[in-house]
Amino acid sequence: MKAKTNPARKDKVKMIFLLILSFLVIATGSLWAFTSIRKGDIGGAISGGIIALIILIFALFVFIRGSKDMKQGHPLEDERSKRVMEKAMSMAFIVTLYLLLGIGWLSEDIIKFRDVSQATGAAIGGMAILFAIFWLYFNKKEI
Amino acid sequence: MKTRIKELRARYNLTQDDLARKVGVRRETIVFLEQGKYNPSLKLAHDVAKVLKTRIEELFSFD
Numbered sequence: 001m002k003a004k005t006n007p008a009r010k011d012k013v014k015m016i017f018l019l020i021l022s023f024l025v026i027a028t029g030s031l032w033a034f035t036s037i038r039k040g041d042i043g044g045a046i047s048g049g050i051i052a053l054i055i056l057i058f059a060l061f062v063f064i065r066g067s068k069d070m071k072q073g074h075p076l077e078d079e080r081s082k083r084v085m086e087k088a089m090s091m092a093f094i095v096t097l098y099l100l101l102g103i104g105w106l107s108e109d110i111i112k113f114r115d116v117s118q119a120t121g122a123a124i125g126g127m128a129i130l131f132a133i134f135w136l137y138f139n140k141k142e143i
Numbered sequence: 144m145k146t147r148i149k150e151l152r153a154r155y156n157l158t159q160d161d162l163a164r165k166v167g168v169r170r171e172t173i174v175f176l177e178q179g180k181y182n183p184s185l186k187l188a189h190d191v192a193k194v195l196k197t198r199i200e201e202l203f204s205f206d
Contacts, residue, residue, distance in 0.1 A: 007167075069169060072160065072170075073164050074163060074164065074168075074169050074170060075167060075168065075169065077169075078167070078168040078169050078172055079168070079172075079183070079184055079186075079187060080168065080169070080171070080172040080175065080181055080183075081169060081172075141180075142175075142179075142180040142181070143180075143181060143182070
């Protein structure tokens with residue numbers, strides 16, 4: 001029979017994984033911003049910086065909340081928080097499809113993207129912002 | 144959805160934190176449950192009813 005994993009240990013591993021992942025994303029965003037500055041691309045630097053900053057704020061929020069809960073003996077996530085996360089993820093995904101459509105349409109003459117990577121960055125940043133907004137919304141709403 | 148969680152919790156001198164720890168959820172889940180803003184799974188409803196020594200149908204009502 002398979003031994004049952006200790007939930008507290010599982011939560012600790014999850015937090016470490018989340019920290020590493022956040023660090024990697026922040027490092028990538030910062031690197032993007034710095035290389036853009038060196039190339040003289042202010043738009044790229046701003047978008048890279050914004051993405052890194054959003055992830056940093058969100059990661060800090062999740063980390064502080066999680067460590068506080070772990071200290072008090074509560075699980076990192078439960079059925080409600082999972083349901084909120086699922087709803088926020090699915091809504092962010094659906095709205096991002098329209099965002100991509102909008103970016104594609106606007107990039108023809110209104111927004112001038114330097115290259116594909118800048119447009120992709122805008123889409124990823126937009127999805128991250130949308131996810132944060134939907135998470136905050138569903139976390140307060142009756143579900 | 145209406146619940147009697149707050150009333151029964153007070154009867155057994157349990158804080159939201161105590162109840163959350165006993166059923167293995169976050170404290171805010173208990174807050175939302177008490178406000179009737181969260182429809183729990185059958186498992187959670189069963190666990191809460193068990194801790195509060197009552198039955199699910201006495202704990203939750205849908206008018």
